[in-house]
Amino acid sequence: MSTTEFDAGTPNLSPPPVVQGDPVQLADGIFVIPDRRVDLVPNIGIVVGSQAALVIDSGLGPRNGTYVMEQAKQLAGDRQLYLTITHFHPEHGFGAQAFKGSATIVYNRAQRDELGRKGAGYIELFKGLIADIGPTLDEVKFVDPDLTYDGQAEIDLGGHRAVLRSVGPAHSAGDQTIFIDDRVLFAGDLLETRMFAIFPYFPPLDTDVDGTRWLGVLDELIASKPEIVVPGHGEVSDTTLICDAREYLEYVRGEAARLRASGASVEEAIATIDAAARRRWTTWDHPEWIAFAARVFYQTGS
Amino acid sequence: MTAESAPPPPVVRGEPLLVSDGVYVIPDNHVPIVPNVGIVVGTRATLVIDTGLGQDNGAYVLEHASRLGSGRTVYVATTHVDPGHGFGMAAFKRKARIVFHRSQVEEMHRLGHGYIDTFSRLRPELTPMLRSVEFVEPDIVFCDGDLEVDLGGHGAVLRHYGPAHAADDQVVLVDDHVLFAGDLVLTGQFPIVPYFPPFEADVDANHWIDVLDELTSLQPAIVVPGHGELSDSSGIAEVRDFLTYVRDMASQLRANGASADDAGASIEAAARARWPSWGASLHGSSGFAGRAFYAASTTGL
Numbered sequence: 001m002s003t004t005e006f007d008a009g010t011p012n013l014s015p016p017p018v019v020q021g022d023p024v025q026l027a028d029g030i031f032v033i034p035d036r037r038v039d040l041v042p043n044i045g046i047v048v049g050s051q052a053a054l055v056i057d058s059g060l061g062p063r064n065g066t067y068v069m070e071q072a073k074q075l076a077g078d079r080q081l082y083l084t085i086t087h088f089h090p091e092h093g094f095g096a097q098a099f100k101g102s103a104t105i106v107y108n109r110a111q112r113d114e115l116g117r118k119g120a121g122y123i124e125l126f127k128g129l130i131a132d133i134g135p136t137l138d139e140v141k142f143v144d145p146d147l148t149y150d151g152q153a154e155i156d157l158g159g160h161r162a163v164l165r166s167v168g169p170a171h172s173a174g175d176q177t178i179f180i181d182d183r184v185l186f187a188g189d190l191l192e193t194r195m196f197a198i199f200p201y202f203p204p205l206d207t208d209v210d211g212t213r214w215l216g217v218l219d220e221l222i223a224s225k226p227e228i229v230v231p232g233h234g235e236v237s238d239t240t241l242i243c244d245a246r247e248y249l250e251y252v253r254g255e256a257a258r259l260r261a262s263g264a265s266v267e268e269a270i271a272t273i274d275a276a277a278r279r280r281w282t283t284w285d286h287p288e289w290i291a292f293a294a295r296v297f298y299q300t301g302s
Numbered sequence: 303m304t305a306e307s308a309p310p311p312p313v314v315r316g317e318p319l320l321v322s323d324g325v326y327v328i329p330d331n332h333v334p335i336v337p338n339v340g341i342v343v344g345t346r347a348t349l350v351i352d353t354g355l356g357q358d359n360g361a362y363v364l365e366h367a368s369r370l371g372s373g374r375t376v377y378v379a380t381t382h383v384d385p386g387h388g389f390g391m392a393a394f395k396r397k398a399r400i401v402f403h404r405s406q407v408e409e410m411h412r413l414g415h416g417y418i419d420t421f422s423r424l425r426p427e428l429t430p431m432l433r434s435v436e437f438v439e440p441d442i443v444f445c446d447g448d449l450e451v452d453l454g455g456h457g458a459v460l461r462h463y464g465p466a467h468a469a470d471d472q473v474v475l476v477d478d479h480v481l482f483a484g485d486l487v488l489t490g491q492f493p494i495v496p497y498f499p500p501f502e503a504d505v506d507a508n509h510w511i512d513v514l515d516e517l518t519s520l521q522p523a524i525v526v527p528g529h530g531e532l533s534d535s536s537g538i539a540e541v542r543d544f545l546t547y548v549r550d551m552a553s554q555l556r557a558n559g560a561s562a563d564d565a566g567a568s569i570e571a572a573a574r575a576r577w578p579s580w581g582a583s584l585h586g587s588s589g590f591a592g593r594a595f596y597a598a599s600t601t602g603l
Contacts, residue, residue, distance in 0.1 A: 051396060052441070080399070101346065104375070104399065109447070144452055146347065147401075151446025154404075156439055 014039040017091060017136070019059040019067050023075060026228055026236060029160055030184050033071060035233050037285070040091040040130070043230050045178070045186045046072050049157025052080040055103065056178055056186045058095030061136040065095025069102065082106055082155055084164055086188025086232060087172040088115040089200070090122055090137070100143040106153065107145040108166035111174025114208070115142065121205040170214035171198065177221065185226035190217060191245050193234025195285045196277070199292035211253060211297050218246040248281065252290070256297035270294040308427065309334045312386060314354040314362050318370065321524055321532060322480050324456045326370060328363065330529050335386040335425075338526050340474065340482045341367045344453025347375040350398070351474050351482045352528075353390030356431045360390025364397060377401055377451060379460055381484025381528060382468040383410045385421050385432070392436035401449065402440035403462040405470040410437055420498070463517075466510035467494065473517065481522035486513060489530030489537045492573070492580045493544055497594035507545055507594045514542040545591070548573065552595035566592040 017040030023031035033044040045056030046068075053076035058065040072081060081103035085093035088111050099105060107115075123137045147153075155162045160181055168175035171189045178186040189198050199209050222242050229237050252273055259269035273294040278287050312335035318326035328339040340351030341363075348371030353360040367376050376398035380388035383406045394400055402410075414437050422429040442449075449460040456477055464471035467485045474482040485494050497505050517525075518538050525537045548569055555565040569592030 106442075109450075146452050147442065148448075148450040148452075149444045149446075150448055151444075153445060153449070154443040156441050156443075 016132070017041050017060050017064070019044060019064040023071055026230070027180075027184060030180055030228075031075060032230055032236060033068065034236070037234060040133075042086075042092050042188075042232050043186075043234075043236070044068055045230060046075055047157060047160055047162060047180050048075050048079070049160040050079075051156070051158030052076075052082060054082045054084065054155060054157055054160075054162050054178075055099070056084055057086055057092045057188075058083065058099065060091040060094050062095055062098045062139050062141075063136070065098030068095065069098050080104070082157075084162075084176065084178065085111065086178070086186060087111060087168070087175050088119065088122075089172065089189065090126055090140075092188065092232070094119075094123075094137075094140045097141045097143045104147060105143065105145040106147045106149070106155070106164065108153075108164065108174060108176050109148050109150050110166055110168055111172075111176060112145055112148050114172060114174040118206055125202060125205060167217045167220070168213075169208050169210040170217045171209060172200065173208040175217070179224070179226070182224075183227040184230065185221065185224070185228070186230045187221065187232065187242075189232035190214065190221070191229060191231040191241055193231045193237055193241055194283055195234050196281070196287055196289040197245060197249060197293060198232075198286070198289050199296050201292050201296050209296055210300070211249060211293065212300060215246065215249050215253065218242055218249070222246070248277070249293070251280070252277065252293045253297045256294055260298055266295060266298045269298050309425075311431075312336045312355050312359070312428070314339060314359040318366050321526070322476070324453075325476055325480050325524075326366075327526055327532065328366065332530075334529075335421075335428075337381075337387050337484075337528050338482075338530075338532075339363050340476075340526060341370055342453060342456055342458055342476050343370045344374075344456040346454030347371070347377060347451070349451055349453055349458050349474070350376060350378040350394070352380050352387045352484070353378065353394065355385050355389050355428075356435055357390065357393050360393025363390065364393055367398075375399065377453075379472070379474060380406065381472055381474070381482060381486075382406065382464070382470045383414065384468060384485070385417050385435075387484065387528065389414075389417075389432075389435045392438045395438040399442060400438065400440040401442045401444070401451070401460065403449075403460070403470060403472050404443050404445045405462060405464055406472065407440060407443055409468065409470040463513045465504050465506040466513045467505060468496065469504040471513070475520060475522065478520075479523040480526065481517060481520060481524070482526045483517060483528065483538070485528035486510065486517065487525055487527040487533075487537050487541050489527045489533045489540070490580065491530055492577065493541050493591065494528075495591035495594050497590045497597070499597075503594075503597075505594050506598075507549065507591065508598055511542060511545050511549070514538050514545070518542075544573070544577065545595075547576070548591045549595045549599070552592050553599035556596050556599050562593055562596050565596045566590070568592070 029048045031046040035041045047054045083099040083103040084106045153164045163179040270291045274290045277290045326341040330336040337352045342349040350367045378394045378398045379401045418432045451458045459475045525533045566589040570589035
């Protein structure tokens with residue numbers, strides 16, 4: 001979820017959240033439908049092996065889901081289809097219904113449970129925060145996965161191997177990374193390109209974001225040395241993206257802890273960190289998320 | 303099985319029997335090496351549990367699964383990668399989605415060919431069938447905890463429990479009340495304790511007892527053993543009784559200074575007297591069980 005509407009009074013200038021365009025090949029058989037930096041559109045992965053194809057994220061709502069499935073079928077022909085979702089958030093997974101019955105839907109248990117706990121609440125949250133999104137959200141029907149795993153699962157697509165790993169709570173409780181052939185990483189919203197990290201801290205609906213564990217997950221991702229990194233939003237990159245994201249989180253963590261120790265109130269700390277981060281990362285979009293990150297780290301950092 | 307009459311060939315035969323809503327079993331018909339095969343039919347997909355030995359048995363099972371499931375997606379799992387249970391998997395490749403626990407992938411790579419050699423020695427007439435076995439990689443591997451499969455109206459939980467009977471034991475619990483236990487539970491015969499060092503010594507009989515306690519706590523209404531008649535929790539209890547009997551006797555004999563061979567022979571004789579109706583299966587003998595527990599026990603008990 002990346003949206004400017006959390007900035008009270010900012011008009012919505014972004015185009016509607018529609019997945020568009022052709023899949024772009026990143027490596028042999030590994031495709032991305034780029035987000036074009038449109039709010040509420042994720043980068044969508046399609047990995048085509050000799051036996052089966054794996055779709056990573058569906059887009060928001062059944063129309064986007066259907067578009068993604070059609071793109072996948074064009075690439076995959078009559079191969080079996082799998083769908084997995086990097087995490088349950090609306091623009092990543094709320095189009096899964098288009099795949100039900102046509103693809104084998106695979107979730108990790110934490111994500112399935114989180115969708116069950118929060119899915120309906122996020123529909124209401126988004127309706128309240130985002131203009132003109134209601135009709136799209138009204139079309140959403142939640143579907144259960146066909147396969148639910150704990151920890152880690154692997155899918156052999158024929159010539160390509162996908163490793164699904166449950167790594168949350170970090171950005172969300174059910175975060176999942178997908179590694180293809182040990183070299184291409186689909187990271188979901190654990191990573192964004194040229195964009196402040198999204199901290200979905202919306203009490204009482206959602207307080208699961210865990211900045212400290214998130215940093216630990218980024219360390220693990222850096223150590224796994226992916227050649228190609230596909231973030232949840234923004235341009236495809238490489239390991240430098242993980243380092244950039246880590247640097248920002250570590251900055252907020254350190255500043256929040258320092259300010260808290262020096263006696264600053266949470267609002268004072270947020271104001272200080274927000275101003276400094278906007279000056280330091282001038283090219284990054286969605287600075288409204290800085291305050292969320294600062295609040296989370298302030299509350300947990302001690 | 304007796305020395306003078308060769309056992310029948312390990313062919314999966316007969317019609318699937320409905321044992322619970324949507325849950326079928328092709329019974330083993332008391333034929334050695336033939337397992338009880340499960341087929342669970344949901345509205346969206348079908349799950350096969352164990353394949354039988356070799357391509358022909360696997361194809362026979364798949365044919366029934368496809369017919370019962372009216373062509374829906376078929377998943378296939380195995381209770382453990384052992385010749386009778388998982389060596390017909392090649393018939394499913396590309397026609398079904400093969401689901402293994404990671405330990406089963408490792409066991410297939412580590413022991414698959416060795417099993418073929420061992421079984422060829424034990425049953426020379428089966429050598430052609432064994433030699434034709436093709437090992438195939440699964441489509442989906444789960445590594446930790448459970449894998450839940452939603453078949454539409456019926457749910458199956460695949461849970462790794464090894465090492466017990468084998469390093470890669472897995473049970474399948476359907477709709478919380480039908481338990482496919484693999485060779486963790488056999489009925490009407492001595493449990494198979496595959497203790498053949500150095501080729502195979504993964505059996506962990508002490509852990510096996512703990513696993514049986516966990517299976518009992520699942521309170522399954524129907525227990526489908528790896529071999530033998532269907533049962534309920536009492537089938538689990540009988541295996542537990544046997545294992546604890548052998549365990550206690552082995553540690554006592556070892557503490558009294560008996561050798562492993564002597565302990566194995568004493569336990570075998572005592573167990574045969576105590577469970578006179580239990581026949582030995584291919585390599586199920588309480589002597590092996592006694593040796594396994596003897597090796598695992600400490601002299602200082």
